[in-house]
Amino acid sequence: MSLVLDHVSKVYGRGAIAVRAVQDMSLAMEAGEIVALLGSSGCGKTSTLRMIAGFESVTEGAITLAGRRIDALEPAGRGVAMAFEGYALYPPLTVAENIGFGLARRKGRGEVDRRVRAIAELLDIGDLLERRPSRLSGGQQQRASLARALAREADLYLLDEPMGQLEPQLRAILRGRVKALIKERHLTAVLVTHDQTEANAMADRIAVMEGGVLQQFASPDALRDHPENLFVATFIGEPPMNVLTVERCGDGVALGGAAAVAFAGLALPPGQRVVLGIRPHRLRLGEGALAGTIVSNQWLGDQAHVVIAFADQLLVAVSHHKVAVRVEEKIAFGFAPEDAHFFDAATGAALRHGGLGR
């Protein structure tokens, strides 16, 4: 185990005005793992990050890193390297001096220069090493800050929105390079982001947070195929999962009054309202027992987004190939039973994934 959060809570204020920013959060990371804390603003991910870094006290619970309890230590004593907003570069120092700052004392001069140059070139700021931070763009500052963190030796790397300001043309290559570097050096990294594409691209496992509560901690594939609740199911995935409120009908569910879809062995109490979810990539166009009307058919260069009006609702289907249908046309569609997800309409808890119980 590397980083362990054990029943960690963060409460701001006290009494009637107390705000629970993080509630009873537990997770354990392996050494060499990349974990993303993912959620929208106010979900508790930044408070969690700040508690791990030591900028915020822990109200309840314990944090251990590489076997040491760290939650009472000063930030500098925790063995954590950080890159984040507000953790600014030192203005009077050049980019090279900033990146080499933590290294200078223990390493020889030549070794420091070599490492600084290597990490700067990896992040495409090799030609900016002699500049001062004030002469860099936002994206360049972000990369310099990331370089400074990655150049250090630490038990844990905390990276807050490390590539958020990067121009899209650089993002794919830099994500790949940084991931390769982290894996090669067997670093343990926590990435905090609101951007699920970044989390999916970089992380081995993702901790999805909402309302201060850890919703699910799992691999990207598991979040896609086995979301534990409706929040995770609809938060993860682009475009988001299609959801329909349905009722049991015979051995299946009724969709939009008319169409019924059979699910062998679907054990729902009669009349219970459940939410049926189907990912846009799993809707099959041109085949199946359902019928709808095409609202739009948008080709986005490498994928088609087809919108179908069905049962007073809009459903989105994604195809990797162009789809030959026009707006206003009727279309048959369907889905395989194993691609259906069922959730309790009242609590949002997952009832079942796919054709068989999970």
Next chain:
Amino acid sequence: MTGLEISAIHARFGRHEVLRGVDLAVAPGETLVLFGPSGAGKTVLLRAIAGLEPGALGQVVIDGQDVSARGPEARNIGMAFQNFALYPHMSARDNIASPLVARGLPADEIATRVVEIAQLLRIGHVLSHPPRALSNGQKQRTALARALVGRPRVLLLDDPLRNVDAKLRYEMRLELPRLLRESQAATLYVTQDYREAMALGDRVAVLRAGRIEQCDASETVYDWPATAAVARLFGDPPVNLLACRPVADPAGLRAEAAGFRLVLDASAEAAGKACLLGLRPETLSLAAAGPDAARLEVIATTPLHERLVVLLRAGDGTEIVASLLGAAPAPGAHVHVAADAAAALLFDAASGARIPARRVMAGIAA
């Protein structure tokens, strides 16, 4: 002609020329997306059309009438912005009604039209709320309702979905095309997201350094970009651009770079010239070893929306990004990658302009 026509729009801030002669025409009911990197001049152009940029030169014609000399309020334009720009002290209802109140319409007509548009945008239940009590999505819908309620002839939307979350952005992407079509306004829609541009635009105008670099149907811009710069702005991950010097071939041109060898249906004029070979990541695929496939090392895989983005490295150090379907190759492995020659692009390295295709008669190629 009806709709919006602008010609020779120029704007400068001090010595910096922001707009350098922009011409565009948008038909009623049409959505033209204005797309470009930040700093390209998109917002300045919208402000110039609205009459909010006093220093701007050029002609703005709406429904055949030259409005260039009129003030903003006399142009019959509806606007919405990425920061919503709602009046904080007014309810959603009063915000939406404000353009009609300014025009002095009777109170009962205002009330009817506000409710109508609010229902269309599904914010009928929050009309009495002040902006601070609205979610970001509701704020954006309120701002759109205010832009649409006056039934403007021209609608200017400045990145309206920028500050709403992903779920809502998709919802609006689904609803907006129909809404805009039905409004019959000539819509100019600014975005920095190429997917949004392709999803919403009947056509896309690419603004770069103050000029329109290409204005075409969105698929055309993606498949046949006018320049290497436009090619790089569309696509995630972006197009690979590889330096090459193509040679003449019976079937067009033969280009080699990073281990790829392709025969391109491209004009022979580019033979021997310094060029950029443009390979879109999704047109690359794993292949069997062969003389035309590149042998590349897998550096890292970074999944993206059901696809695998793979960073690869050629023997000469060139980095290639591929977007694959199916199983992930392991980092450190060497794989063979083939490129779809029919989708490959070729650009003049000096000018950036795309080398046009040359249709070859069947049977000429050996």
